Amino acid sequence: MQKKIPTNQLVPGMYTLKTDIHWRDNPYLYNAEGRVTSERIDKILSEGYLEVFIDPERTRPDFDNSAETVAASFGETVQDVEEEFEKPRTSLALEMDAAKNTYVEALEASINFMDNIRRRDAVDLYKGKKLVENLMGSLARNPDALLTLCKLRKADEYTYSHSVNVAVLALAFARHMSYPRSVQFEVGMSGLFHDLGKAMIPIEILNAPRDLSESELVILRRHPRLGYEYVKKTPGFTQEVLLGIYDHHERFDGSGYPRALKGDKISLAGRVISLVDVYDAISSRRPYKRAMLPHEVLRLMYQMRNTDFFPGFMEHFIRMLGIYPAGSVVEVSGGFIGVVTASNPSKPTKPKVLLVMDKQGTYIQAGEVDTGVEDAPYITRCLSEGESPIDPGKLLNINPDAPRTFNEQPPGSAGNHRR
Ligand SMILES: [Fe+2]
Known part of the structure; x- marks a missing residue:
């Protein structure tokens, strides 16, 4: 169905149509x-257009999550670019088992680090080196496997999975930025250890289900320095690893803590960790009725790009992750529902999608489509957990099984990124 209207009657959410009418006519x-x-x-x-054909049936006033709105809200950053990115060497399906083992191993070690520090037991921080090497190996084979695991971890595992996620995201970002391998490694180590200092903060403050008082905030904000001093006591970690821990709450404009460093006074690892720490913290929180969708988190952070983050970092981060990161549930044209299986750094709004359900809600085996190729189905919107008729973790059998051997209250709290 189509209807011609003057362009000055267009309202956001209307669906415009391409016709066979030649521009000369x-x-x-x-x-x-x-x-x-x-x-x-x-x-x-x-641009002076006066008329347009629209499809009233496809007009959707509530279009906040439409792909076009999402793309437009990111301005230039999601425009297709010509860059050629290295293709993953291993398929997602093949890498997923190895990635899951690596992820769970790092998760168990994180629990161990935090619990032992809290109990004042000995901690073998050198173990972290092997874990980071393993994470780097998986990311090199196929970065989307670990990134999918980061996305699909359960909300109640935030405390422990946060350190692993920050390490994974920091490594993936450093790799995306083509930093030397030694720098990638340092950034990964900083990521894994960045919140160790929280194990030295009283549990009551970390887990307070309310806004903290000024004096409590002062105590909480000691954790970057405490973590830095703790790791510094162990020989063998470079200054960059240590500074990444110290600087992970600093902000580009100097509004961060503990030292209110500004601009390039913040270490490279600190700049990377501060960015991915915010992403993981906001993605994990449930302050609203529904969980924030990844593109909403990215959009929120995009608005902070010139104040909080190093110039250009946010744009690169969006390219790396895609507007719809691996593990997102999306609707594509034709009403199909699918799970994003691979980001597309040259076209952040056009990832690969595994189609799993048709318009009628029937499971199908249509396989993976690359929404980045010409005439391919396109993403129409991203579904929240509440809206999604499918559980991507169950579907792909990739939910990391977090070990549940710990007894005490987990150190770390609801992940207020401002804390
Ligand atoms: Fe922190």
Whole structure:
């Protein structure tokens, strides 16, 4: 169904159609398909188009999660680029088992580090080196396997999985930025150890189900320095690893803590960890009725890109992760539901998607589609956990089984990224 309207009657959420009418026959006809945002409408009007065909049935006023809106809200950063990125060497399915073992091994070690520090028992921090090497190996074979595990960990495992996730995200980012291997390793070590200092903060403060008082905040904000001093006592960790721990709550504009460092005074590892720490903390929180969708988290962080993060970092991070990171449940054109299985760094809005359900809700085996190729199905929106008719973790059999041997209250709290 189509209807011609003047362009000045366009409202956000309307679905415009591409027609067979040649521009020579009607140069004032806007002739492209997709749901329009307010930014798009401004552009259409400023370019002088006077008429447009729309499909009223596909108009969706509630279009917050439409792919077009999401893309538009990121401005230039999600435009397709010509860059050629290295392809993963191993398929996701093949890498997933190894990634899961590596992830769980790192998770168990993190629990052990934190619990032992809290009990003042001996801690073998050197173990971390092997764990980071293993994480690097998996990321080199296929980065989406570990990134999917980061995304699909359960909310109640936040405390422990956060350290592993930060290590994984930091390593993946450093790799994406083509930092030398030695720097990638240092950034990964910092990520794994970044919150060790929290094991020296009273549990009552870490797990307080309320806003902290000023004096409690002062105590909590000691954790970067405490972690730095703890790891420093163990010989064999470079200054960069130590500074990554010390600086992980610093902000580019100097608004962070504990030293309120500004700009390039913040160590490289600190810049990377502060970015991925915020991403994992916000992604994990449940302050609203529903969990925040990844693109909503990225959009929120995108707004902080010039104040909180090193210039260009946020843009690169979006490219690395994709607007719909691996593990996201999405709807594609035709009403199919699928799970994102691989990001596409050159086209952040067009990942690979494993289609699993048709419009009628019937499970199908349609396989994986690359939404980045011409004429392929395209993502129409991203589904929240509440909306999703499928459990991507169960479906792909990839939920990391977190060990549950610990008895005491977990150190670390709800993950307020400002804490
Ligand atoms: Fe922290």
